[in-house]
Amino acid sequence: MSKIDRLEWTQKVAALNERIRGFQANPSEEQLELAINELRDYAAAASAGMEIPPRFIAS
Numbered sequence: 001m002s003k004i005d006r007l008e009w010t011q012k013v014a015a016l017n018e019r020i021r022g023f024q025a026n027p028s029e030e031q032l033e034l035a036i037n038e039l040r041d042y043a044a045a046a047s048a049g050m051e052i053p054p055r056f057i058a059s
Contacts, residue, residue, distance in 0.1 A: 016039065
Protein backbone atom coordinates (compact mmCIF):
# COMPACT_ATOMS: atom_id res chain seq x y z
CA MET A 1 0.00 0.00 0.00
CA SER A 2 1.37 3.36 -0.95
CA LYS A 3 1.94 6.22 1.44
CA ILE A 4 -0.84 8.16 -0.27
CA ASP A 5 -3.31 5.31 0.29
CA ARG A 6 -2.29 5.05 3.93
CA LEU A 7 -2.70 8.79 4.35
CA GLU A 8 -6.14 8.63 2.74
CA TRP A 9 -7.25 5.85 5.10
CA THR A 10 -5.85 7.68 8.09
CA GLN A 11 -7.86 10.74 7.10
CA LYS A 12 -11.04 8.67 6.58
CA VAL A 13 -10.68 7.02 9.97
CA ALA A 14 -10.01 10.38 11.65
CA ALA A 15 -13.07 11.92 9.98
CA LEU A 16 -15.21 8.96 10.97
CA ASN A 17 -14.02 9.12 14.57
CA GLU A 18 -14.64 12.86 14.69
CA ARG A 19 -18.22 12.43 13.45
CA ILE A 20 -18.90 9.72 16.01
CA ARG A 21 -17.46 11.89 18.79
CA GLY A 22 -19.63 14.76 17.56
CA PHE A 23 -22.71 12.57 17.81
CA GLN A 24 -21.74 11.34 21.27
CA ALA A 25 -21.20 14.91 22.48
CA ASN A 26 -24.42 16.19 20.93
CA PRO A 27 -26.78 13.29 20.13
CA SER A 28 -29.05 15.07 17.68
CA GLU A 29 -30.67 13.92 14.45
CA GLU A 30 -28.25 16.13 12.49
CA GLN A 31 -25.17 14.64 14.15
CA LEU A 32 -26.53 11.13 13.61
CA GLU A 33 -27.04 11.80 9.90
CA LEU A 34 -23.50 13.18 9.60
CA ALA A 35 -22.07 10.09 11.31
CA ILE A 36 -24.10 7.75 9.10
CA ASN A 37 -22.98 9.58 5.96
CA GLU A 38 -19.37 9.33 7.08
CA LEU A 39 -19.81 5.58 7.65
CA ARG A 40 -21.30 5.23 4.17
CA ASP A 41 -18.34 7.08 2.65
CA TYR A 42 -15.95 4.80 4.50
CA ALA A 43 -17.83 1.69 3.35
CA ALA A 44 -17.93 2.92 -0.24
CA ALA A 45 -14.19 3.48 -0.25
CA ALA A 46 -13.61 0.05 1.25
CA SER A 47 -15.82 -1.67 -1.33
CA ALA A 48 -14.18 0.22 -4.20
CA GLY A 49 -11.31 -2.22 -4.05
CA MET A 50 -8.86 -0.11 -2.12
CA GLU A 51 -6.60 -2.16 0.08
CA ILE A 52 -7.39 -1.48 3.74
CA PRO A 53 -4.41 -1.55 6.10
CA PRO A 54 -4.83 -4.34 8.69
CA ARG A 55 -4.70 -1.87 11.58
CA PHE A 56 -7.94 -0.29 10.26
CA ILE A 57 -9.88 -3.57 10.18
CA ALA A 58 -11.98 -4.41 13.21
CA SER A 59 -11.88 -8.09 14.04
